[in-house]
Amino acid sequence: MHIRDVVKNCSGCCTIVCVALLLSGCAPKTTSEIEEQPTLAHVMEPLLNDASEVFWDSAGFIDTYEGTTDLTPTTEEGWQKVIDAADEITRLSGVLQEERYSLNRPAWNEISGLLAVAADRGRQSVVDRDGAELFEAGAQLYQVCVACHQSFWSNNRFTIASAETQ
Numbered sequence: 269m270h271i272r273d274v275v276k277n278c279s280g281c282c283t284i285v286c287v288a289l290l291l292s293g294c295a296p297k298t299t300s301e302i303e304e305q306p307t308l309a310h311v312m313e314p315l316l317n318d319a320s321e322v323f324w325d326s327a328g329f330i331d332t333y334e335g336t337t338d339l340t341p342t343t344e345e346g347w348q349k350v351i352d353a354a355d356e357i358t359r360l361s362g363v364l365q366e367e368r369y370s371l372n373r374p375a376w377n378e379i380s381g382l383l384a385v386a387a388d389r390g391r392q393s394v395v396d397r398d399g400a401e402l403f404e405a406g407a408q409l410y411q412v413c414v415a416c417h418q419s420f421w422s423n424n425r426f427t428i429a430s431a432e433t434q
């Protein structure tokens with residue numbers, strides 16, 4: 269890329285930064301390149317956490333004074349959301365096994381792989397339209413979170429209210 273193109277692509281205020289980057293021999297990164305390398309905290313929250321909450325919010329029952337609400341999906345869209353969440357959890361299972369996150373720790377990779385196992389179970393429960401099995405998949409998923417946090421997160425402050433009250 270020619271320097272003129274770089275300068276043209278920059279808004280005025282960052283031109284100096286871009287030129288400085290070029291002078292230092294670094295090609296400026298596009299936004300998408302930066303987004304492909306989220307911090308571990310960002311992989312956890314929002315990415316992994318949001319996908320997992322679809323599992324947890326799509327299974328089981330909530331009791332209130334008005335009665336009991338079954339969280340099992342009742343629409344195609346509801347089931348599809350679980351499939352999409354399972355796909356995202358599987359993708360993040362792979363992301364976590366990248367060296368920059370795993371630091372080549374075998375136990376880390378093993379636990380990360382179990383996320384995909386729980387996701388597969390959830391996906392199969394959708395195929396079978398089996399709400400009880402989806403609940404079990406969500407519980408299994410939660411166990412994986414806890415297992416890794418206990419081993420690798422010294423400052424663990426992770427709680428899930430809905431899982432704790434079950």
Ligand code: HEC
Pocket residue numbers: 308309312313316317320364376377379380383409410412413414416417420421426
């Ligand atoms: C392979 C290990 C591993 C697995 C599996 C894992 N976590 Fe984490 N998680 C961590 C580590 C390490 C941290 C601390 C990250 C930090 O503070 O930089 C963390 C932090 C978090 C945080 C706090 C992020 C923040 O804002 O500081 C949330 C939320 C979280 N994890 C959710 C989950 C959920 C939900 C699951 C399961 C579906 C899960 N994690 C599974 C390793 C893991």
